[in-house]
Amino acid sequence: MIARLRRQFDVLVQLYRLLSPWRRQLLLTAVAVIVSTAASLVPPYVAAKAIDDGIVKGDIAALDEALVVLVVAVALYSLTATAQTYASAWIAQRALASLRSRIFAHLQVLSPAFYDRSQTGDLVSRITNDVEQLENLVSGALVNMTGTLLSLVGTLVAMFVLDAELALVALWVFPASFVAMAVWGRLARPRFRHTRDTIGAVSGYLLETLGSIKIVRSFGQEQRHHDGFGRLNAADGQAQMAIKRIAFGFSGVMTLLPSIGVTVILIVGGLQVINGDLQVGVVVAFIAYFQRLFAPLTQLTNLASLYSQGGAALDKINALLDEQPAIVERPGARPLAHGPGEVRMEGVTFSYDGRRTVIDDADIVFPAGKITAIVGHNGAGKSTLVSLISRFYEPDRGRITIDGTDVRDVTLTSLRRAVSFSLQDTNLLSGTVRANVLLAKPHATDEELDHTLADLGGLAIVRRLPDGLDTEVGPSGDHLSPGQRQVIALARTILADPAIFILDEFTSGLDVMTEAGLLAALDRRLAGRTRIVIAHRLGMVRRADHIVVLEQGRVIEQGDHDALMRAGGAYASLQAESRRLRVQAA
């Protein structure tokens, strides 16, 4: 119990911190809430006065006086309620907008290692769903609840002012309602949790089978999935019915309690009226106040679930914001100076998990302005090796320099702009072709774009798109073919004008003709740049100035093509294997 209270207090403190930049607006809202709640309490009291002093006594002046008070109170209520509603919506949305921006900015500084172990859907959920849960808490709990609590307290005070004895008699409804709600909460919570699982299973099944519909259909498995879905759908239905069964009792009890309360007030208060101890209007007003108690009470039950959901969302958001970037700039880091682009690795050792070594004591020089190829089997560590150059990951031992400067001594932005990557799965952002290319060089002119695309043989490809450079590429470039995506990504890389170029399997999804065209264009545009190439196709490798053979993270051979072929080692056998079936085919 105490732990729960402390937790709720903790959530409140965090919420306050979230909202604290708008203290003045909050204060204004608080004033508006107090005034509007107070004004809304006036009518039943005024009605009692009107009945007892005006109607029962036949005094029309007193009746009219009550009417004037009523009208003033209602006008005051409308004005302050308007102010309160608007201000609270503004503050809540303002705070959440800045929280969204903060989460996004934080995501940007986190390292690739973080993205490796996170799922995109999960991270997006922090910015959308979790922030919205908080929104419910902020606007629902903080603002409405303040009003609700105030009106609860105000109503109770009004009841005690009207008749303390009668108020005490009516109050038993409180503990009774709380017990009912507590029982409901205890019964319902695990059942609700269960439905989250069952509906999750339904969605997961839908996504998996509809996402692979071609497989389902080719293998004729429609009936199996019809049955499988039917089972999950029925399980979800049962889980939901389990809630409906207990809702039956709860909604009944919560309807019955007020009626019993009114009955008790009528009998106890009525007897007092008959004895002449109480006026009729007071009983009527009392009943009106009493009935008002229930709406806030049910809202309070919702508060508990808002609190637990909002608290859970806060935890998740905080966990993300507390995530420290694995790779940070050293204090006093300087921008990387422009140079010829020689990359040197000395005794570099790296492991993703601290247990299995992926790169083992690599000593490699990537000569400036030359092509270095890295070859090896699947899983030899080729991609990992090159991603260390940009400090996407940090070696456990050894150091990497560019033109003699340790990569850890330069600013991350300058380092990453100096080293560019072209990958097999190119990433485009949704938006137009132009926006994607301009990402590399925001102020490039259309002529520059055309020129770059033309060099890559991509101008015709772009012109064939429905809106040319203004064609929307779709999420992750979905609307384009792999060939089109690759050309656009390459144009972007070239415009970025990096000193060091890394081509990681970037043509393996392409046919040999498209590949040849792109390679020839790259030769023209990138002559004299440092290039590092990873490829399964050994044709590309043969033209390299320097070749590094990796096996299980170790460099086992280095040299140029002729030297390595003469040596007759791992490289020579890779070449032979790759030629074997091709020669057979021809």
Next chain:
Amino acid sequence: MKAPKALNVLLPADLRRVLGMVGVRRDLVAGTLLVFASAAGFVAAPWLIGKAVNELQRGSTESLVLISLGVAGAGLLTAVATGGATYLLGRYAVTAGMRIRAVLYDRLLAASLDLYRAQPPAQLVARATADVEPIKTFVSAGAGIAAQSIGTLVFAVTVMLLIDVELTALAVSPFLLSIFVQFHYGHLTRKATAAAEQQRGEVAATATDNIHAARLVMSLGRQAEQREAFDRTVRALFRGWVQVGKLDAIYGPLLGALPYVGLALVLAIGGRAVIDGQISLGEFVTFYGYSGMLAGVSAQLGYLTYLGAGASGSAGRIVELLDQAEETGAAPAATQAPHAPEVGLSSVSVARRGGEPALEDVSLDVRAGETVALVGATDAGMATLLEVVNGLLEPDAGTVDLDGRPLERADLARLRMLSAPAAQGELFAMTIHDNIAYGRPDASAAEVEDAARRAHADEVAARRPDGYDTQVGESGGQLSGGERQRIGLARALLVGRPILLLDHVTSALDPPAANEVLDRLAQGTTGTTRVMATYRQSALTLADRIVVLDAGRVLAVGTHDELVASCPPYREMVELWELE
């Protein structure tokens, strides 16, 4: 049972159609009747309280207690009826949700593939999950609210009219005004909310995009620009919700104040009527109680239109999908051809989504037992051609022959039973065994292992402690691309169909592994008709004939030597391969 005619006027056509799939059930009828009963009990209270007040003035203790107990009795009736209605309408909603989902899913399983090209699976899933919820809420809460409101209104106004007609008119007029305001408010809010939700989609899409491409943005060093673009969407979302807040701020308090106008009128006019002796104090109190109740009804009706709008929006999307899914490839034929068939395409054309041709005037005979290789550039149409042979795609023009007889549209599905695709290795979140046995769930462990061996997938299982019982994770994410490819190949081999479709089956493998797969295929699938798409020369070892495709057209067909002699683009391709 069909929905009664009266509902037709009130419910939008889409919602009616979706609810028609569920039908009017006993739960709905009984639940609605119970709500009427609960409304009667609810409305009885102010009337009884009024009676009690009159007894107070007469000083009759006995009647007071009796009437007060009547209030409790009415409460008990309301409670039982409300509880029962909650349960029955809830059960109706749950049944409705299950039924709608089941119908949708079956329709989607049979729908034409065009539907799947037009929208991502996540959107289809949303139709069957997120969009079902508003409809469920509408049928459970909505039916209750409608009955409760109508019941309360009818009972309350009847009692009021019996007391005083003029005073009733006065008390009801602010209520009518508030219904009008309520609808207007609802309309504006729905528009504003829809706009804000659109912005919310933008925020989510921008975030998704940037998270996907985090490494790219990092390596281009463009975090600041991307952050600015994201903040713009966040600001637009902020403005959208503040607009909604503004409407709430104007209309909410207005609607809150209107009932007090009614109260003021009752006090001013009704109070004078009591003083003049036209009505009793008790009747006045009843009136006072009812004018408060009417305010509740107006709010409830507003909520009902809100629920209705949500449900009909969802129903509209579901109906749209159902209509799109109407276009269906026929169910696969149960019979399996005993022999390897010949498949012929004549003048087949297929259009891409943008209208550009994916295949244009393609004619090709695939003879029983031969191996045909498709080569060409990335967008040449190889994958589309495989899907036509697989019976997944209906050509927009031209015919497909089976053993020399043209297939009717409805019979195209027979092709699916004759061919097995080894695609890029889309796997299900099951074990390696279950994935390989996907097309033949009854296959024995030995058969599965044999298929794995023939696809060079045995080592994938051998490398893991759980072997064939290893869970491959969502979309096979626990395996590498090359491993997924080989499992997918084993899955195709296990069903043992006469035509094997190989779509770049070695593209994610390094040369030694790729060669091993090709060797095993050469040995393990003799006699099977094989159609393969490839960018790699090594895969051509298996081919009897090679088809050169260019921009959806067949450029040439022949053996390697024939093509080298007669087809310049092919020769060019071979020269490039030789350079590798």
